Amino acid sequence: MTKNIVLAQGNGGQENAELISKIFYKHFKNEILEKSEDAAIIDGGRLAFTTDSFTVSPIFFDGGDIGKLSICGTCNDLAMMGAKPAYMTCAVIVEEGFSIDDLEKIVRSMKKELEVNQALIVCGDTKVVPRGSVDKIFINTTGVGIVQKSGISSNCVSEADTIIISNQIGRHGATIFANREGMEFSSALQSDCTSLWPLVEKLLSEGIRITAMRDATRGGVAAVLNEWAKQSAVCIEVQEESLPVSDEVRGICEILGFEAYNLANEGTFVLAVKSEDAAKAVAILQEFEEARYASIIADVTHQYDGRVVLLSAWGSKRFMDLPTGELLPRIC
Amino acid sequence: MSSLELKDLYDGFRDPDVIKGYQKLIAAEAKKLDRNVNIMEVCGGHTHTIMKYGLTQLLPENINFIHGPGCPVCIMPKERVDHAYVLAMQPDVILLTLGDMIKVPGSHGSLQDARAKGADVRYVYSPMDALKIAEENSDKKIVFFAIGFETTTPMTAALLDVVIKRGINNIFFHINHVTVPEVMKELIDSRDEHVNSYDHRIDAFIGPSHVSVISGSKIYELFSIEYHIPVVVAGFEPVDVMEAIYMMMKQFNEGRSDLEIQYKRLVTPEGNLKAQALIEHYFEKVSLFKWRGMGNVPNSGLKLRDEFAAYDAEVLFENILPYDEIDDHKLCICGDILRGFAKPQECSVFGTACKPSSPLGSCMVSSEGACAAYYKYGNLI
Ligand code: SF4
Ligand code: SF4
Numbered sequence: 106m107t108k109n110i111v112l113a114q115g116n117g118g119q120e121n122a123e124l125i126s127k128i129f130y131k132h133f134k135n136e137i138l139e140k141s142e143d144a145a146i147i148d149g150g151r152l153a154f155t156t157d158s159f160t161v162s163p164i165f166f167d168g169g170d171i172g173k174l175s176i177c178g179t180c181n182d183l184a185m186m187g188a189k190p191a192y193m194t195c196a197v198i199v200e201e202g203f204s205i206d207d208l209e210k211i212v213r214s215m216k217k218e219l220e221v222n223q224a225l226i227v228c229g230d231t232k233v234v235p236r237g238s239v240d241k242i243f244i245n246t247t248g249v250g251i252v253q254k255s256g257i258s259s260n261c262v263s264e265a266d267t268i269i270i271s272n273q274i275g276r277h278g279a280t281i282f283a284n285r286e287g288m289e290f291s292s293a294l295q296s297d298c299t300s301l302w303p304l305v306e307k308l309l310s311e312g313i314r315i316t317a318m319r320d321a322t323r324g325g326v327a328a329v330l331n332e333w334a335k336q337s338a339v340c341i342e343v344q345e346e347s348l349p350v351s352d353e354v355r356g357i358c359e360i361l362g363f364e365a366y367n368l369a370n371e372g373t374f375v376l377a378v379k380s381e382d383a384a385k386a387v388a389i390l391q392e393f394e395e396a397r398y399a400s401i402i403a404d405v406t407h408q409y410d411g412r413v414v415l416l417s418a419w420g421s422k423r424f425m426d427l428p429t430g431e432l433l434p435r436i437c
Numbered sequence: 438m439s440s441l442e443l444k445d446l447y448d449g450f451r452d453p454d455v456i457k458g459y460q461k462l463i464a465a466e467a468k469k470l471d472r473n474v475n476i477m478e479v480c481g482g483h484t485h486t487i488m489k490y491g492l493t494q495l496l497p498e499n500i501n502f503i504h505g506p507g508c509p510v511c512i513m514p515k516e517r518v519d520h521a522y523v524l525a526m527q528p529d530v531i532l533l534t535l536g537d538m539i540k541v542p543g544s545h546g547s548l549q550d551a552r553a554k555g556a557d558v559r560y561v562y563s564p565m566d567a568l569k570i571a572e573e574n575s576d577k578k579i580v581f582f583a584i585g586f587e588t589t590t591p592m593t594a595a596l597l598d599v600v601i602k603r604g605i606n607n608i609f610f611h612i613n614h615v616t617v618p619e620v621m622k623e624l625i626d627s628r629d630e631h632v633n634s635y636d637h638r639i640d641a642f643i644g645p646s647h648v649s650v651i652s653g654s655k656i657y658e659l660f661s662i663e664y665h666i667p668v669v670v671a672g673f674e675p676v677d678v679m680e681a682i683y684m685m686m687k688q689f690n691e692g693r694s695d696l697e698i699q700y701k702r703l704v705t706p707e708g709n710l711k712a713q714a715l716i717e718h719y720f721e722k723v724s725l726f727k728w729r730g731m732g733n734v735p736n737s738g739l740k741l742r743d744e745f746a747a748y749d750a751e752v753l754f755e756n757i758l759p760y761d762e763i764d765d766h767k768l769c770i771c772g773d774i775l776r777g778f779a780k781p782q783e784c785s786v787f788g789t790a791c792k793p794s795s796p797l798g799s800c801m802v803s804s805e806g807a808c809a810a811y812y813k814y815g816n817l818i
Binding site: 108109110111112113119120123286362412417418419420421422423424426 | 451453456457460488489490491492494495536549550552553554562675793794804813814815
């Protein structure tokens with residue numbers, strides 16, 4: 106590892122994982138933490154518990170803002186463990202000089218998203234720091250959810266499962282890039298930032314047998330699939346053309362040299378469900394506007410255990426790589 | 438930009454039927470050949486396309502790709518990276534560069550490490566972004582660490598042009614632009630020194646289209662005429678590369694060594710004359726430029742002409758820049774890879790001590806470097 110923290114260590118990819126295991130896991134070691142799930146399952150399996158900090162820049166982007174994100178992000182982590190979001194905390198660090206209007210706008214959009222999840226902020230904290238100490242505003246939220254369905258875990262994916270994606274991929278990452286760099290794209294490019302509990306609730310109530318779920322945030326779909334392949338010691342074979350990617354995202358990827366499956370999502374998740382339930386799960390998801398492009402993307406095999414393989418439409422194959430380093434645009 | 442135009446960028450160039458069609462045509466041509474052929478991609482962008490789309494898996498066994506010098510990032514010697522590092526560490530400097538350059542390790546570390554230590558290092562999408570940064574930081578010296586083949590050189594020249602015309606006095610240039618034909622020549626000429634030269638001969642070159650959009654295809658004439666090596670200037674989509682290979686196979690079978698353009702969408706023999714004039718106005722050749730792993734290559738680099746020395750960071754910071762020669766890591770065989778003598782897996786530390794997250798050599802640094810491409814996509818057959 107490097108001597109000083111580098112940006113790449115926060116990318117949700119390899120360096121990030123290494124930093125967490127070599128520093129935090131080493132000292133905080135315990136059984137619950139080591140499961141390395143989206144949310145910790147506590148209280149004898151009754152509750153799910155998770156936390157996340159939000160530092161996105163720009164703070165207002167097409168399709169959302171840091172406030173909406175701070176509620177979606179944490180509630181989605183709970184939802185991914187089959188838990189209904191219930192109670193939340195909210196800690197805000199604001200830079201001196203920040204506009205009160207903007208702050209209220211952010212808080213209002215948090216409120217709106219809380220309603221979608223039927224969750225409550227029950228305690229919080231506010232710190233104001235001198236100009237330059239943070240980039241405008243950082244928000245941390247912690248959430249507690251009530252487990253509705255236990256046993257969902259990314260350690261149990263097997264050949265009996267089929268892998269589904271809930272929507273078009275890479276939209277959040279592409280939007281942030283475009284907004285940050287002031288690129289003008291058609292308004293159709295929007296972050297997928299959304300709350301997932303309503304979708305999960307419906308899947309559960311319809312009796313879909315879900316093995317694992319994970320929202321594909323930093324590191325994108327590639328990070329989720331690679332983690333599952335490793336944690337469950339299986340090979341995930343993705344049919345490349347089945348990955349739903351919007352034209353706008355594909356265009357940005359072309360220009361900057363990115364892969365849509367490496368870009369972050371904030372309202373798109375990957376599911377492993379029992380193969381017999383896959384078609385039904387897709388149909389249920391597609392009823393939701395935010396999962397209109399849900400589709401089956403991969404099978405689970407043992408061809409190359411621990412790896413994710415991409416199958417091209419012209420019969421060649423290769424690995425789907427785990428993102429490494431900071432996402433940097435290519436040179437030419 | 439509308440989404441429709443964006444779609445035009447790739448639509449049709451990844452069509453499975455077209456790719457499979459070329460696969461058949463190539464196989465038929467390959468059967469007529471009684472020998473193996475080595476095709477070198479000069480640019481890492483092609484290496485990347487070949488690996489990413491699994492094209493080797495579609496080709497008959499007698500076609501072998503050898504990966505060339507690749508990329509202005511890959512070939513940046515430690516000495517130059519150290520320049521960037523030292524400049525970045527100056528308290529009154531903001532160092533700008535392009536993409537992957539931030540990750541290349543020098544002897545003190547990479548620009549990414551410098552940034553972690555507090556240096557102001559930024560990557561820009563276009564050199565023109567420097568203008569805004571310079572305006573917002575009028576108390577700072579903005580140093581543009583310019584890298585790239587013929588493709589990015591005009592952008593650097595255009596920035597200098599604006600800087601001079603507007604009388605901006607806080608943007609400086611550290612020039613590391615390199616040129617493709619000279620290194621190709623070096624690759625062929627240096628072959629005689631190697632015992633194995635028959636096996637490792639280069640039978641054809643795939644020329645990078647983006648270079649020729651600027652410089653025209655004419656820069657490769659020498660190879661088809663004097664060296665009798667076919668050159669096909671090709672785009673970066675899988676269909677482009679497959680078509681280029683088919684064109685080469687036909688040349689072999691017909692006993693030709695021509696310079697052909699596959700990428701007719703944007704490449705002409707003359708190239709972009711305006712861009713060439715701009716480059717000519719501001720830059721001149723340096724007699725030797727050191728390429729990482731390959732040593733000094735004659736006439737392969739550019740520098741600012743003396744009249745523009747006032748904008749040259751190497752002049753302005755002469756007193757603090759280190760000039761010692763530095764050797765590459767002993768185990769690293771990047772030099773042989775860049776020359777097409779070895780494949781990444783032949784390196785003893787490939788994938789173990791050397792990975793994209795902790796690269797020992799340049800081929801692993803740039804995401805388009807040969808080692809990085811092999812590491813990322815694996816070689817499944
Ligand atoms: S950055 Fe990529 S496309 Fe550009 S020269 Fe390097 S390898 Fe080729
Ligand atoms: S694997 Fe690493 S050390 Fe070996 S040649 Fe490639 S870059 Fe150099």
